[in-house]
Amino acid sequence: MIDEKLQPILNDVLRRNAGETEFLQAVQEVLESLGRVIAKHPEYADNALIERICEPERQIIFRVPWVDDDNRVRINRGFRVQFNSALGPYKGGLRFHPSVNVGIVKFLGFEQIFKNALTGLPIGGGKGGSDFNPRGRSDGEIMRFCQSFMTELYRHLGEYTDVPAGDIGVGSREVGYLFGQYKRLTNRYEAAVMTGKGLVYGGSRARTEATGYGAAYFVERMLATRAGSFDGKRVVVSGSGNVAIYTIEKIREFGGKVIACSDSGGFVVDEEGIDLDLVKEIKQVRRGRISEYAELRPKARYQDQGSVWNVPCDIAMPSATQNELTGKDAKALIANGVVAVGEGANMPCTPEAVRLFHEAGVLFGPGKAANAGGVATSALEMQQNASRDSWTFEQTETRLAAIMHDIHDRCAATAEEYGRPGDYVLGANVAGFIRVAEAMKALGVI
The missing domain is CATH 3.40.50.10860 (Leucine Dehydrogenase, chain A, domain 1)
Structure with missing residues (x-):
């Protein structure tokens, strides 16, 4: 629920951005987290600071x-x-x-x-x-x-x-x-004006892998809060693009078994574990469809109807696009015993799905925290470009892992401080907001 002090702000955002469904959804989610912040720090409601954050420069x-x-x-x-x-x-x-x-x-x-x-x-x-x-x-x-x-x-x-x-x-x-x-x-x-460049002209090692690797690092840290890990777990990853591929790769390193992935046409299930080399060949070399996977792996099955989230799993990693995992999908995952969900994509779970995960006690890592590894490594690429330097893969991945662990720990600590232990959505929204708000206060009304 929105705090009464913040409702007029949301109403104004709704009025000024009519029809922009995804933007309004994102703003509402953040404002729902800020009531506890305003109660503790009323100064953040001054000088239209929140309104300015909601309006692009x-x-x-x-x-x-x-x-x-x-x-x-x-x-x-x-x-x-x-x-x-x-x-x-x-x-x-x-x-x-x-x-x-x-x-x-x-x-x-x-x-x-x-x-x-x-x-x-x-x-x-x-x-x-x-x-x-x-x-x-x-x-x-x-x-x-x-x-x-x-x-x-x-x-x-x-x-x-x-x-x-x-x-x-x-x-x-x-x-x-x-x-x-x-x-x-x-x-x-x-x-340094663009990141994600090729290695031969200023790119960073581990940038391609960073978003997927980072999501796996975040969820592994999240699982550890309940004495768990990826080891031996059945995992479903939606998508089969860059984020999904490297999420699968790192989960395999952590001992998990990814049994399903998808694209816009449908999904494949491989109980023996997804053959990542084959997915890379189909998607990165041939630029083909995931249906080709089942043609080349006789024990795998392809479905162009239904949802990948109906496949029973311990951990779900939505890594395709916004609002792909609905309330209906969340109910199916919960019924099948899911223990953790980590968003590799931006806002892939609908508000109803997030609510259901929280009510069921499922660990939930929101995209703004769990998939921050990509932009973090982009910033590291900028740092290397500025210093005319090039780090090894191991150096960059070590920094990535440290950043993702720090993001997890800051979100967890913030959620506890504001009375919602284990609520990573609130922790991410509040921790991110406070850092931006403090900078904006220091810079004046601009």
């Missing part, structure tokens, strides 16, 4: 014209929401997907503020992307689109201003094309 929407392989001119829409720079330059990925609109980008940017604050690193929150769909497009078409996109966006970027990275639909290929165009337009090798 800048929203950029632009046309992206490009030419396809048939010499036809295509038009897409580009976005960049620079949400909050109190802690440092805006930092957040670019998403290329048909579902992208200003509401989706604002939701992602708002979540990014608190996620970035939780890392303890000096980065603000932003997000961007386009409704362009790279699926089925040639390399030439993707290059021309990326060059057109960056031709507009570059004027709003800089290593001390705004530093994008990849997200859904934006991998190392797209980041390379985007960075190449930025370099061409500015005549500067400003490596």
